[in-house]
Amino acid sequence: MAVRWRLDVRRRRTALGYATAVLGTGAAAAVLLLFRGRVDQVIVVLAFLMVVVTAAATGGFAPGLLATVLGFLAFDVLFIPPYRTLRVAERDAYVSLAAYLLVTIVVSTLVVAREQRRREAERREQQARTLYALSQSLVAPTRLDAALAGVARTVRELFHLAGCGIVLAEPPGPMRLAASDGTLSAEAFRLAEAVIAGSAGRPPQSPPGGPAPGRPLALPMQAAGLTAGALVILAGDAAPAPIGEAERRVLVTFANQAAVVVLQARQEQERARTEALEATDRLRTALLNSVSHELRTPIAAIKASAASLHDQEISWDDAQRQEFLDTIDQEADRLAHLVANLLDMSRIEAGAVSPQLVEAWLLEAAGRAVRRVWGGVEHRIDVDVPEALPPVLADPVRLDQVLTNLLDNARRYGGDGPVRLVGRTVDGMVELRVIDHGPGIPAAEQDRVFEQFYRVHRPGQRVEGTGLGLSICRGLIEAMHGKLWAETAPGGGAAFVVRLPRADGPA
Amino acid sequence: MTSRVLVVDDEPAIVRTVAANLRARGYEVVTAMTGEAALAAAELHQLDCVVLDLGLPGMHGLEVLRRLRTWTPVPVVILTAVDGERDKLAAFDLGTDDYVTKPFGMAELLARIRVAVRHGEQAKAGTRPHVVEAGQVRIDLDTGEVTREGRLVRLTPTEHRLLEVLAANAGRLCTHRLLLERVWGPGYGDESQYLRVYVANLRKKLDDPDAPKLLLTEPGMGYRLVTSETA
Numbered sequence: 001m002a003v004r005w006r007l008d009v010r011r012r013r014t015a016l017g018y019a020t021a022v023l024g025t026g027a028a029a030a031v032l033l034l035f036r037g038r039v040d041q042v043i044v045v046l047a048f049l050m051v052v053v054t055a056a057a058t059g060g061f062a063p064g065l066l067a068t069v070l071g072f073l074a075f076d077v078l079f080i081p082p083y084r085t086l087r088v089a090e091r092d093a094y095v096s097l098a099a100y101l102l103v104t105i106v107v108s109t110l111v112v113a114r115e116q117r118r119r120e121a122e123r124r125e126q127q128a129r130t131l132y133a134l135s136q137s138l139v140a141p142t143r144l145d146a147a148l149a150g151v152a153r154t155v156r157e158l159f160h161l162a163g164c165g166i167v168l169a170e171p172p173g174p175m176r177l178a179a180s181d182g183t184l185s186a187e188a189f190r191l192a193e194a195v196i197a198g199s200a201g202r203p204p205q206s207p208p209g210g211p212a213p214g215r216p217l218a219l220p221m222q223a224a225g226l227t228a229g230a231l232v233i234l235a236g237d238a239a240p241a242p243i244g245e246a247e248r249r250v251l252v253t254f255a256n257q258a259a260v261v262v263l264q265a266r267q268e269q270e271r272a273r274t275e276a277l278e279a280t281d282r283l284r285t286a287l288l289n290s291v292s293h294e295l296r297t298p299i300a301a302i303k304a305s306a307a308s309l310h311d312q313e314i315s316w317d318d319a320q321r322q323e324f325l326d327t328i329d330q331e332a333d334r335l336a337h338l339v340a341n342l343l344d345m346s347r348i349e350a351g352a353v354s355p356q357l358v359e360a361w362l363l364e365a366a367g368r369a370v371r372r373v374w375g376g377v378e379h380r381i382d383v384d385v386p387e388a389l390p391p392v393l394a395d396p397v398r399l400d401q402v403l404t405n406l407l408d409n410a411r412r413y414g415g416d417g418p419v420r421l422v423g424r425t426v427d428g429m430v431e432l433r434v435i436d437h438g439p440g441i442p443a444a445e446q447d448r449v450f451e452q453f454y455r456v457h458r459p460g461q462r463v464e465g466t467g468l469g470l471s472i473c474r475g476l477i478e479a480m481h482g483k484l485w486a487e488t489a490p491g492g493g494a495a496f497v498v499r500l501p502r503a504d505g506p507a
Numbered sequence: 508m509t510s511r512v513l514v515v516d517d518e519p520a521i522v523r524t525v526a527a528n529l530r531a532r533g534y535e536v537v538t539a540m541t542g543e544a545a546l547a548a549a550e551l552h553q554l555d556c557v558v559l560d561l562g563l564p565g566m567h568g569l570e571v572l573r574r575l576r577t578w579t580p581v582p583v584v585i586l587t588a589v590d591g592e593r594d595k596l597a598a599f600d601l602g603t604d605d606y607v608t609k610p611f612g613m614a615e616l617l618a619r620i621r622v623a624v625r626h627g628e629q630a631k632a633g634t635r636p637h638v639v640e641a642g643q644v645r646i647d648l649d650t651g652e653v654t655r656e657g658r659l660v661r662l663t664p665t666e667h668r669l670l671e672v673l674a675a676n677a678g679r680l681c682t683h684r685l686l687l688e689r690v691w692g693p694g695y696g697d698e699s700q701y702l703r704v705y706v707a708n709l710r711k712k713l714d715d716p717d718a719p720k721l722l723l724t725e726p727g728m729g730y731r732l733v734t735s736e737t738a
């Protein structure tokens with residue numbers, strides 16, 4: 001807005017300068033005529049000089065020159081005898097005329113030069129202010145497209161345009177209209193694409209001149225030798241004048257500033273992507289390390305035991321031989337268990353678990369799991385499950401696997417106290433809590449225990465198991481449209497909560 | 508004299524089996540299942556060697572090694588399922604004597620423990636070997652004389668110093684960092700291109716540069732001088 005206003009003012013001021021030259025000279029002549037013969041010629045010269053200075057200061061050099069010429073004619077014809085003719089009677093009058101011309105030209109030149117400097121400074125300040133307004137629209141929003149939309153809007157408003165758009169080159173992808181404001185023609189896009197294609201790798205070029213109203217203009221957005229895209233504008237039919245060189249300079253500067261922002265945003269995106277990849281990579285490496293550690297350990301024990309039995313140099317006693325054989329047997333079991341778990345895990349991760357959902361009773365399944373976990377060993381289990389607990393929709397085999405795992409954890413880590421089973425219905429789901437009286441799981445780790453190979457480390461306690469159990473349990477329960485999470489029980493122990501959909505409830 | 512070995516692993520099966528094999532060969536065995544227990548055992552017993560797992564619950568094996576090294580030069584053989592280059596390098600930089608990856612050959616582990624125990628004894632008695640023999644090469648660590656097939660080999664001072672460090676650690680992996688700091692001094696720990704040049708020179712003078720048999724490269728880790736007794 002400000003730039004357009006500035007240009008209008010300049011045009012208006014030129015007109016005003018001419019008016020001053022004509023009317024000022026006329027008025028001065030009219031007034032001076034009243035006192036002709038009674039005023040000194042110096043006063044007359046000074047009066048016309050004042051008109052010249054005013055016209056030059058208002059409208060620039062041309063109005064100043066016009067005032068000079070008009071003043072000269074008026075002076076000569078009206079105030080130097082003989083009157084009403086250019087002819088001059090006295091020789092002194094030549095000197096007066098020459099002095100008048102010299103003084104007016106020198107003064108008006110000085111005035112014009114000063115005025116131009118002042119306007120230049122004003123224009124620079126105005127440009128700086130414009131750029132500042134534009135860069136504010138760039139800096140404020142954090143997301144690139146929002147920033148560019150702000151740019152398009154600001155540019156359109158500042159220059160009274162019909163439309164403004166920003167087309168980004170995103171190799172290897174196609175060019176993309178990242179932001180637009182107002183209306184843009186198909187021709188405008190073609191021009192933008194041509195500018196991007198044409199200016200790739202070349203320094204910014206700025207041929208003078210601007211588009212006619214209704215015609216698009218595209219400027220390359222360049223930074224660091226790269227063309228980020230193009231700023232395309234469509235001058236409005238209603239605009240009072242075409243885009244001039246000053247506006248064009250502002251636009252070029254701004255297009256290049258926008259390019260810097262685009263390139264920075266891209267670098268930022270690239271960095272974020274690299275970071276995400278690195279994080280994934282670290283996770284994968286950690287997982288792979290865990291798997292390889294878990295697989296190698298039992299193999300190492302089996303191999304070491306077998307090699308010991310093989311050793312001809314040593315004659316082992318029967319007890320020792322038996323121990324090696326037991327180790328091989330147990331570690332092979334452990335390996336088999338681990339492999340089964342890994343297979344389960346990869347099935348869950350691949351979404352290849354297809355549970356056979358039928359009516360199942362949580363309490364019944366829990367009873368089977370208790371017998372499996374504790375075998376013949378006496379252990380107190382407190383059951384707090386209503387008789388009428390409705391059945392759930394679950395795969396009985398997978399449900400048994402999950403409950404066995406949860407109860408086995410309660411046996412291992414749950415201390416010597418009784419294990420409590422609490423059942424209830426909630427929100428159309430049936431819930432079973434497995435609560436132990438052990439040290440519990442710190443709140444910060446309650447979700448992490450479901451991560452693969454994550455283990456709660458307790459001082460002085462050996463870590464057992466594969467580190468996959470809970471992760472598999474959650475995967476299986478989720479495959480059965482249920483939920484599994486950990487809490488801290490009121491007494492401080494760990495509570496694992498299983499929720500499954502009711503078999504009789506709404507699907 | 509009976510050698511005493513501390514076996515540290517959180518896997519009971521591994522501890523049992525390694526301990527049984529060591530006892531059957533006349534070693535006295537102490538065991539520990541955690542890093543803390545290992546450090547306590549190392550203070551309590553006069554040890555000749557420590558077999559140390561890295562993936563211990565609680566204190567990590569590398570931390571155990573670091574703490575051990577603050578007060579004892581007892582030989583350490585790392586026995587671990589972790590075979591990442593970084594852990595291996597870290598263990599050698601922290602001053603382990605050897606590194607065996609699970610699953611392992613029992614015979615190999617026992618041989619490495621034997622070498623480590625011997626090194627420890629020599630170091631303790633201050634009786635490091637006077638002469639190291641590697642193939643046709645004979646290195647007299649006292650006189651500094653190096654011969655190949657009986658003929659004197661002329662070495663530059665730097666080559667000589669490098670060979671000396673390798674020979675003093677004969678059979679063991681010497682990491683780039685260890686060699687650089689011993690030969691060139693602290694602050695040169697990352698200049699492994701120096702090493703490549705001097706190792707190449709040593710190979711030209713002492714070994715077959717195309718198929719080294721004495722001065723082996725452990726890719727990404729360091730070099731090892733294979734002597735007649737450690738081969």
